[in-house]
Amino acid sequence: MLLIECPWCGPRDESEFAYGGEADISRPIDPDALSDAEWADYLFMRSNRKGENREIWNHQHGCRRWFVVERDTVSYAIRATFPMDGEGRSP
Amino acid sequence: MPERPRDTHALDAFMKGFSATGGGSAEARVLVHQGFSVHNLRLRGQDHAQAFARCGLPAPPANNEWAGDDETLYWLGPDEWLLVCPEGMATPDFIASGAPPEPMTVNDLTGGWVMLTLSGPGARPLLERGCTIDLNPAVMGEGHCAQTLLAKSPVLLATHADPERVTLLVRRSFAEYVALWLAHTGEPCHIAFAFQARHAAGS
Amino acid sequence: MEKYSALKLIRHALGSNRKWPRAWRKAEPAARYDAVVVGGGGHGLATAYYLASRHGMRNIAVLEKGWIGSGNTGRNTTIVRSNYLWTEASLLYEKSLQLWEGLSRELNYNVMFSQRGVYNLGHTLQEMRDIERRVAANRLNGIDAEVVAAEQIKAAIPIINTSRHARYPILGASLQRRAGVARHDAVAWAFARAADALGVDIIEQCEVRGIDCQGGRVVGLQTSRGPIATGRVGLVAAGHASVVAAMAGLRLPLESHPLQAFVSEPLRPLLDTVVMSNAVHGYVSQSDKGELVIGAGIDAYNGYGQRGSFHTIEHAMQAMVELFPCFSRVRMLRLWGGIVDVSPDACPIIGTTPVRGLYLNCGWGTGGFKATPGSGWVLAHTMAHDAPHELNAPFGLDRFSTGALIDEHGAAAVAH
């Protein structure tokens, strides 16, 4: 069971959070300019990294903030957590 | 038919059905508060202190803390607080007027929350059975509050100078389940329930 | 290949079992193959077997990073069924179920396929609507399925809790009688032995580290045991599909998640069918050894660790005790996790790719084991003809661009 450092509430049990998947996927500015394949890449294709991974979590049952977590998908060790816009902080 | 009170408490039915096993031997008591208003305050921008001042409020409590006595402010998130006022007490003008000064947004949540106070040596051990945060007084001490899960239900939990007292704010629709959970889980320590007519955060 | 039979058992026993031959050769990688299957799980071995037995390709190899069957093949809860909602999915799984029915004889290896029936419980009115819809579709697709009422369930499974007062009362279920369970390890061993007998090289402890492409075409593989030249590569790496595909520059619509399961201590027979529940998440059967084999929910986060979170297990336990109160005093013996590659529509991806000669078989999520023979069957066809079989045509990678998804998420059928 993961222990996740919410940037605002501090370390909390995984059960308080919702997983949001891969971070750094931003919505295309002009979707119409994209081919179906390009759109599919944004919509469905994922790096699904083995090892160091940047992902977003939501402190659903706490402060309801979304934030970034750097986590190893093999060891599950969390290197740092960040507010969406801010500085990292290690657990 | 006899005139019913306008307000019905989410735990009316539960309290009717619940026979207080506790009595004198209770290691944990639950006071169910009645009559208080709840407001959700949201701020834009960074200068929270100034915005609060403009609303005639004391300085906002820091992250994961609450402040005040009768009129209580709980921190909920980086731009969000919960203001709880006893019924009958004059609420701040900006609430009465319903027009908060920029950059504050206010929502009246009165009626959507149920407030409980747990007390007694059994209070924290009881909560430990359904809550994953570290409730040790050294960690979660005077003036701390946390939104978390208790018995799989979302709650706002606040601790006091007296380590044997914990305040719980529960969403109305979950209240009966949470009460049931407290009663069942607390059975071994003879938990006792009672309504408290007036809310007072300090008491 | 020495034929297995009761007689053989006795003859060998008289010779103190000193003469049994190897089940499959310990093959060394050759310099070149006509086709290579990456991944020595059930799906990969089945693919190789059908390539050799149905398409006459004998100079082929299966590369396995660890030991065959070490991935999800040896980690799942062995449920086999075909009662999926959408026609495309149900026909593919039905083909697989039909292959299962003849598998032990075809491979001369008892994979212990036991058609003891599978119940998918419905706990809410909406779940019952979904069950009605799925069963109606199954029957018109020629797949055996029926809706059973709570009373019938109770009659068939006396230990189940059908109380109306349960938090999620059992309102009914879909039942597929031809569905059941099989012995997971045996499936890998059986396909390996049969493929090996047809000349397929099964190469264990051989990790693929690179995929060589020239002019948009596969020409070979870099492995931990040296380069291998080949023009056809089937990627059948389940949880690691994204990792291997990336070697050919492909991005896939997959996320790998932990999925956990556990068994109880062996008990005398008390459950002779398979029970699955979605709302009260968990599914259970009893192995021939007497262990209750129980599947838990999927963990929310991506993970390659073959471990999940403990609260997922606690929930599964609560679900089991809700459904079967008498399990409460039974004890968990072993707990483990696998890595499932989940696609956006909970359906597999099987077919060609933008890279010529590179074929995909992944995205089975939590439902791969039941598809083992069918999956191998259609991928073998796809690799042999460089074009999909009609059964897997709808499951191509291109559906994510066209939008022609086959949404089994929407269906109540838990995809396990």
Place this chain on the structure above:
Amino acid sequence: MSQAFRLPVGGRIRRDEPLEFTFNGRTLSGFAGDTLASALLANGCRVVGRSFKYHRPRGIMAAGAEEPNAIVQVGRGQHAEPNLKATQVELQAGLEARSVRGWPSVNFDLGRINDRLGGVLAAGFYYKTFMSSAGSWHRSERFIRRAAGLGWAPTGSDPDRYESRNAHCDVLVVGAGPAGLSAARSAALAGARVLLVDDQPELGGALLACRDTIDRMPAKDWLAAQAAFLEAQPRVRVLRRCTAFGYHDHNFLSLVQHDLTDHAVVQRLWRVRAKQVVLAQGAFERSLVFPNNDLPGVMLASAVSTYIRRYAVRPGCQLVVFTNNDSGYQAAIDWLEAGGQVEAIVDCRDDVRGDLPRTAQSMGARILTGTVVAGARGRSGLRSVEVAPAAGSGVARQKLQCDVLAMSGGWNPAVHLHSQSGGRNQWQPEPACFTPGNPVQAAVSAGACNGVFGLRECLAQGHQAGQEAARRWGFEPAFDEASEAPAMQSGALMPLWRVPEMRGRLAASKQFIDYQNDTTLSDLRLALREGFEHIEHIKRYTALGFGTDQGKMGNINGMALVAEGLGKTIPEVGTTTFRPPFTPVRFGACAGGDVGDLYEPVRKTPLHEWQVENGAPFEVVGQWLRAHYYPHEGEDLETAVCRECLATRASVGIMDASTLGKIDVSGPDAETFLERLYTHDIARMSVGRCAYGVMLGEDGMVMDDGVMARLGPERFYVTTTTGGAANVLSWMELWLQTEWPDLQVRLTSLTETWSTIALAGPNSRQVLRAMGCDVDLEPEAFPFMTTRTARLENEPVRLFRISFSGELAYEINVRSDRADFMWRRAMAAGAAFGITPYGTETMHVLRAEKGFIIVGQDTDGSVTPVDLGMNWMMSKSKDYIGRRSLARPDCVRPGRKQWVGFRSLDDRTVVREGSQLVQGDTLEPPVPLLGHVSSSYFSACLGYPIALGLLNDGKRRHGEELLAVDAGGGRTRVRVVAPVFYDPEGERQHA
């Protein structure tokens, strides 16, 4: 029967508390402090079980969790507990135990015939047969299953109560032996919050059977002192009878505490988040592999000592010790002290020195060096052993009479938790065992589980580990000294994985590696012969390590023999991963208290009590309970719903819509924000207007819907479906926080604060008037799809003039704590109009008559708003989430499924929901499926059945006749019609 094997003095049993219990029907006696196993040995019960496959007689071998043979069923009926290890069952008065195997009895088992068929039943035999025909396995399976399994599951539900409890600590110490106690002490002295757990009823571990001195006092006195000290520390919590069974990620450990005495709870699951962990679980002794090494009477040497010293039981008269290391001698010493006779100590080593051998010799024990036990003899129990030179000549030298053989093959550190935590193990040639490698989580191993076996060393290492753990968490260790035990000389262990092959009868005898699963040396060799070379393959093929002892007894021997067979080293063969749980754990304990009524939160609306009073059955919708319908005396669902529908359309109905999600969206950019999430034009909504909105996933599929109202230039009140409420809010937060942080918008959930009472029907306006509504309700003043603040019954409310029934209708939003009051007033005010409460079922029928969808019932993840004919509310002038996906080829292809209505041709049959639509009558599978019926009801006010669903190319199919085939095979002819059955012009709702 008297306790013939009980020693007159000694042990930690409480002789003043004699206990009676039964085993296989016989009444026996023991003492408080006994385990079932020690009591059985005291009573001379040698055969306590039968093996799984060969049904060989088996006796107690061990004294702890590694026991493979003594598996018992305790209690009966609801109270039954299957598969307990007798070595772990605390003896209690009236305890009822029986062997789980053996028919007709454990002493005479017909299944023993299998022992003779051994060759045929060798590893994996079942893979090679039972496949003559398709069903042949399923048929044979029934008989095989009957023979399988150990104990019997209880009948009925569990009378015991469980709970889970969360705990946090600076240092968790697992195991209270010498190392664990020292660690806990030094960590506590440093000021850390310490949690010390041990699976025994009393602290001490190995010390409970220890004859040495610590700090110049007898071990038991030192132990008492430590226990007293720790109990006195405010920051130390000591848990007895508590097993750490799982070491999960981020230093989360799961513990189970048994036989609680403090209150009603019988077992407790501890969920511990530890900052540092000290693992001090000790080690398991290894068995030795030789012919008939499973005969009752063959025991682990350490177990023999434990039974003598801790339980005052000497399980026999004549002892032979078979060992490859010094620790085996302890058994001989204890045996002699207990007045027993030691035939010989058989030691495979040529040169034997060290303190224990010297002591044994001085006590007169005969030591046969360079010798091994070539095999054991006896029928239902050990009678004698044959010994032979270790350097295998293959000829037995002599026969030794004995009734107990104490064997010691060395020790396996309990690396389980370390391994579970993700740590690797490394092979130590000396003393031939796996020890924990570098920890990957905040943990450290100490003592025997770290490969350190001397008492002196264990104390020192534990002390250091405790200080380390505390220091790593920022506590300054106190200057206390480690406790000291006298130094001991011991000779090196000589690995012995099997004995030389013997000629003659012993050659044919089985040599067991995994006792419980009857995995023998020849099974391993067969597996290797057949090419199963990876240890995991061998385990799975031979079932090695899959017993309820989880391989604690046999795995390492098995690996060593595999290594030998492959000509590899043990590290090359590799260790197998240890999985949770460390020892078996009850499902009930893992489930904790969250079962039955507490299984999952139940959410109730403020009107729930009224609904109960009025006899409404409830429908489960997500976590909510919603009133399904309100039956009158003798009414069933259909009749009640017909009545509710008619009454609503004719006069007025009232329903509780409080579960709908409600979100306040405010801020300067609220409009922009909603434009991006909903398909319709938000800007067109003037203040006071309401609009129906649909929200798409980015894949273009309908995700949620609801009515939204503009309360001000910068404020919207958005409603969602009941099930979607939580998702929609986090979905909104997701976009707001991750994609558009620049937007000035604040989201607040009002679901709990406002309750919604829906009034529907031509007389709903009258009811509002009767409630003293203070706003002008005339159509022109308060038109359809607008909202007003008002006072009803002198209460502030917000009125929405919206309709999900197609009637003139209003939704009253009132503060939740006044909802019950408001509802009762509405009932009173409506009495004159025969106001009729209705539930979700009637709500479904009314909306179906109007062709309104219910997201999740009429849509799955594959339906676009275009498919639903909602083009009218899809803005052309803006982008919104999901819009681009609608332009994908498959979303614009002709012939997609589209939203239509159906009429049964006979105008009587209500089509079963879920029915599939097909063409023609010849249904030869696979039949092309054209669509399905998602909603179907009898419409009371129309007088005929109506249905809705999705149909390929449905829009152009109106008028066509199709066949609806349901799950039961029932067929109904239907005609495709427009998906609106009632008041298509919508005059009534505008009334």
